[in-house]
Amino acid sequence: MENRKEYEEVSMPRSLRHKDVICFAILAVVITLIPVFVESKYHLIVLNIIGLNTIVVVGLNLLIGFAGQISLGHAAFYGLGSYFSGILTVNYGFPHWPAMVVAMVTTGGIAYLIGYPALKLRGHYLVMATLGFGIIINILMGELEQFTGGHDGLIGIPPLSIGSLTFDNDLKSFYLIWTFVFFCMLAARNLLRSRVGRALRAIHGSEVAANSLGVNTASYKVKVFVLSAMFASVSGSLYAHYITFISPSTYDFYYSIQVVTMVIVGGMGSLWGSLFGAAVLSLISEALHVAKQYHVIAYGVFLSLMLIFLPEGVLVSIHHFYQNRKLKKLLAAEKGGLTG
Amino acid sequence: MGLSEQIAQFIITGLSIGAIYAIVAMGFNIIHNATGVVNFVQCEFISLGGMFMYTLVVLLRVPMFISFFMSMAAVALIGALIERGPIRYARSKEIIILIFLTIGLSGTLRGTAQQIWGTDNVGVPAFSGExxxxxxxxxxLLPQHIWVFGVTVLVMLALRHFFKNTMSGKAMRATAVNRKAAALVGVSVDRMVMLSFALSGALGAVAGMIIAPISTTSYDTGIMLGLKGFAAAILGGYGSFSGAIIGGIMLGVLESLGAGLISSQYKDVIAFLVLLLVLFLRPTGIMGHGESERV
Known part of the structure; x- marks a missing residue:
């Protein structure tokens, strides 16, 4: 059973390919139509935040779910994207699109410098290295005042624009952000269906086995790390231009934890799960603000219960539940057939 | 005050904070050896130790000596309960899931502590004299600094005795080396894992209590101290006991010197930068022999 499933995954029958196309088509339609039904400004803002988180989570899921590496420092890459975009456009008058590309490339470069030695580290050493890096970057955001505006933050970041179209309200930003979400997910999906994707999955299964079959595991891990940092950077840039104000507290240790939680809740190694995880946790985080001072407890309890009872993520758990039921029905039917 | 006096002062401050990191690192190591998990609840053990001490000594006026052991026992109990409840009943035994479970539990405890004690920093009187x-x-040197050094040395000696000479200690070491083999020779692995959580709870509490009179305490003091303790454990070589001491002292002294001589704002940057450099140059930590892979 298990082996067959794996085989089908790898060989990708036509039906599955169609399934993906249909899913992406549905996503496109939903993105186009949502603003028709959503009128309140607040709901649009929440949706935009979900979109931004999704981009980070999709990238991070490539690293955690497929390459099997944990990063507790992704807030740093998200922040680097925001701050490079913000500083270049505000302090140096850079045009925004090139600034975003510079941010992405520079963040990728920094991720390479961190990742190259860090990914040679195994297990908890990598957790510590990324965690430490995240804390360093977060402190620098507050302390390098002449560039970053310090703890008060950086204000007046211009909104993005194409020609005469300026993305200066929540609705326009919605379409911009979700277009990015769509293409990021498409890119991730294509990557996973390629040779690289199969290599990554092999690394997750067993690094030793993958290595002995000729997969250069170290190089793949670094590449995925850099890629996921670039995803985070793009999202960070979009955030900066959308909110037009950034400050260090957005990019603290808790953000790093939050995005990894989204990966886990959505299901490690599940592309659509990333979207789901980002949506559910962003919504819950918003909803829990109602609980005000109990916010910390509520979030902690939620996360704990989730991980105790649904450790594979909600979507995968539901999927397994239905499969088990189907299997039980089948077995029951077979039994009935035998006795009857 | 001349430069050499200043440096001497920084080193003393660094040694005392380093001693705290070493105790915390020890807590991380014990749980790592028993389960392979990074237990982020360790941060809360430190805060809780400090806050229990505050409640008993300042609010309830229980004598210092008794309060110390009561707080230690209370946090050890919380540690044991955490293992006996959520960790043991978690459906997945995957390390990454368990690590995030400890982050969730840590949030739950911190939130609860915030509700009980509020967010203010509170002081605890020094153990003897000011x-x-x-x-x-x-x-x-403050008398409390001497207490910090003294208690740390005592704790280390006690741990050494426990792991070398007692049956439970040996059983815990056996569990760390090979769970299955330990179970086969009659070690109750479950009980050893629970004991390791209780032990690191007690260690966290001790760290929180001895530092409280110097730096005050609050519901979330444990976060930074805990993360630095984790850093110290990694720096020394994760799972290594002598590494925890060396890592803790090194981190504490470097951080204190950096804060004093370079800039206090960059204190944490310096600490973590040193950590990253050491990891990149010597990926297994100073005393580590490379992490055993669980295949």
């Missing part, structure tokens, strides 16, 4: 002692090198 009069600074002037050392011949020109630096001054």
């Amino acid at each position: 009069n600074p002692i002037h050392l011949p090198v020109g630096a001054t």
